[in-house]
Amino acid sequence: MRFSRTSKALGMVAIAALALTGCGASGAANGSGSTGGDTSKVILADGSEPQRPLMPADTNEVGGGKVIDMIFAGLVSYDPSGKAVNELAESIEGKDGQHFTIKVKKDQKFTNGEAITAKTFVDSWNFGAAAKNAQLSGGFFESIKGYDEASKEGSTVETMSGLKVVDDHTFTVELKQPESDWPLRLGYTAFVPVPSGALKDPKGFGEKPVGNGPYKLADGGWQHNVQIQLVPNPDYSGPRKAKNAGVTFKIYQNDDSAYQDLMSNNLDILQTIPTSALKNFKSDLGDRTINKPYAGNQTIAIPEYLPEWSGEAGKLRRQAISMAINRDEITKVIFNGARQPAKDFTAPVLDGYSDSIPGADNLKFDATKAKEAWAKADAIKKWDSNETFTIAYNADKGGHKAWVEAVVNQLKNTLGIKVEGKPYATFKEARNDATAKTLTGSIRAGWQADYPSLYNFLGPIYKTGAGSNDAGYANPTFDKAVSDGLNASSVSDGNKAMNKAQEILLQDLPAIPLWYQVAQGGWSDKVSNVDYGWDGVPLYYNVTGK
Incomplete structure (x- = not known):
């Protein structure tokens, strides 16, 4: 089996190049744009019940992570090949691998209308790192100066000294040491901004999250253990703009049931073929399958x-x-x-x-x-x-x-x-x-x-x-x-x-x-433009009806 190489952990020279050239900020990258298709279709996909409320820094499993990836946008995201492309970042500059200046694009908002500023990022990251908030992905902030003081058990420190707000659209980051791949991490969901209400009531917010990504949670969209309904965010203008009328994740008790729904066109995308169907899924589905490391x-x-x-x-x-x-x-x-x-x-x-x-x-x-x-x-x-x-x-x-x-x-x-x-x-x-x-x-x-x-x-x-x-x-x-x-x-x-x-x-x-x-996944004969990214997740935003 031929394996393609998708990542380039950034070294000091690469970091400087990132700062000087920036990343592509608009449009689908590397040919990921859909080619025609019905954009009015709601895509039905398989999902699993999230472990915890949908707080980005408190989610470290795929059921919740899949949803958070779609309703939030951070400084950068990853294109289908794994390359970082700008979302909310105007620029990320840092020539020594330890000190960074980050500029946030102007006029960015959450779907509730709240502005996204440099302070939004700093407050969100500090919340994620502070021990008292016990966020599961808090360790992703470990490289930032002051993390150790904020994260140690019993600490009352709520801010990291390495984060400084310069103005509404600029903040600086100082790491504890130069690190070769730190900018590459910024597309992970722990680093996305959250609105002020999330910091005041994280559990309540997590049940009805408000984001800024290509989709938003529909009214009453999270029906626990049944389904999660997402609809396009009309104000999103980044590289992952929805090309369908929404995605509904149906929560199944087992993959065999999901496969039967796929076979009968009651499910549009099944991310992973169950082991019981591995011998026959290609003959069952024909060219509506994927087999990709x-x-x-x-x-x-x-x-x-x-x-x-x-x-x-x-x-x-x-x-x-x-x-x-x-x-x-x-x-x-x-x-x-x-x-x-x-x-x-x-x-x-x-x-x-x-x-x-x-x-x-x-x-x-x-x-x-x-x-x-x-x-x-x-x-x-x-x-x-x-x-x-x-x-x-x-x-x-x-x-x-x-x-x-x-x-x-x-x-x-x-x-x-x-x-x-x-x-x-x-x-x-x-x-x-x-x-x-x-x-x-x-x-x-x-x-x-x-x-x-x-x-x-x-x-x-x-x-x-x-x-x-x-x-x-x-x-x-x-x-x-x-x-x-x-x-x-x-x-x-x-x-x-x-x-x-x-x-x-x-x-x-x-x-x-x-x-x-x-x-190894499959899709119904009702959809087109199905592909998977470097991380094995379908590019849901790109899927259309036939």
């Missing part, structure tokens, strides 16, 4: 806050689990060859990816070594033979049951331990336990990139205290290694440093990489 992976996270998975014994057991999984067999039999066994913690479509990082042998099936590692762990701390190792997964989206059952059988056969799948009815319920650190076993996890960079697959998930650190992993050596990578003076050096940091993860295995994801 993207920046995403699948893992199993094993919480280190559980005593049996902590310390040296826990590390050895995780290595044993990893080497007991035959990824080649599962990707061929379950996924019909449509997944690629993982060799690291990132994704092959990212610039700097390497398939030969020292320690990657822990991701290869080796029954003998798996048994040896388990025996070494037993010599340190004996595994209770009555204990059942569980793999939690959500049953509503993703078709995870089949591969989880395959992993369960492989672990039983190789290690001789009790293993079971633990289904949750919904993705939201599974994420609630992961976020609350109340898991009783492992959980299927994975990552869909927020922005195209190796660091995005490492820092937000595995740094100490990170909002998406399901395993509760903490290793100061790893933390320093990724921070050093951000401080690298070139793209190449930064990528090398990130892969060096991965050597630590490949030994510790806070999560067990399984395979790299491929966007």
Whole structure:
């Protein structure tokens, strides 16, 4: 399978180029514009119930993230290839990688009429970072000077010293150190502006969010566990302007039901084909399908806050689990060859990816070594033979049951331990336990990139205290290694440093990489101009009726 490279983590020279030339600010980029079609059609797509109220800095899962991406716009967004293009940014200037001057376009407003100014951005970012607000994506502000003081547990500091408002349309940012890819992160939803009402009542706002993106929430649009209705925002003039009459996300209890609706033209877009249909979906749908690699992976996270998975014994057991999984067999039999066994913690479509990082042998099936590692762990701390190792997964989206059952059988056969799948009815319920650190076993996890960079697959998930650190992993050596990578003076050096940091993860295995994801979706014969972006998400704004 041929993988295209989509990202360029910005080095110091690239940052200067970004400041001098700016990014394209209008029109669809890289040929993403639709070619004809009925723009009066409302597009019906599959979705999942968001875990939390729709506050941008408090959303770190795909159900809510998909909606937030569509109803908000930040300084930049990403075109279909992963290139940053300006949205609200007039310019982002910074020649040393540490000090930036950001100018916000004039006459920008939320759909409630409130003006978007430099202060809006500063207030929104400070809110996201402050410990007292407990925003799940607060860690994305970690690079800004003053973040440590605002974010530490129990802190009453509400502002970061590195943010300064210059005038209505200008603010400055000082980072703690020069960082190679910081401007590239600004398209992630944690960095979008929110209106003042959101800061006063985030939970209430999250139920009826007011944004500034290509769409807005319809009146009464979020019908919990049923659907989320979005309508075009007529005042949006950025590169993602809606070419349809709206998008309604229907919330399904399982992907098989969604697939049947797709087959009967009661659903227009199904983002992911269920595993049960992988052998036949191309013959079922003909040319109305996509098979495209993207920046995403699948893992199993094993919480280190559980005593049996902590310390040296826990590390050895995780290595044993990893080497007991035959990824080649599962990707061929379950996924019909449509997944690629993982060799690291990132994704092959990212610039700097390497398939030969020292320690990657822990991701290869080796029954003998798996048994040896388990025996070494037993010599340190004996595994209770009555204990059942569980793999939690959500049953509503993703078709995870089949591969989880395959992993369960492989672990039983190789290690001789009790293993079971633990289904949750919904993705939201599974994420609630992961976020609350109340898991009783492992959980299927994975990552869909927020922005195209190796660091995005490492820092937000595995740094100490990170909002998406399901395993509760903490290793100061790893933390320093990724921070050093951000401080690298070139793209190449930064990528090398990130892969060096991965050597630590490949030994510790806070999560067990399984395979790299491929966007496999389909659409009805009622729509046209369907394509997926670099992150594996359909370009909903571009879809039209026939």
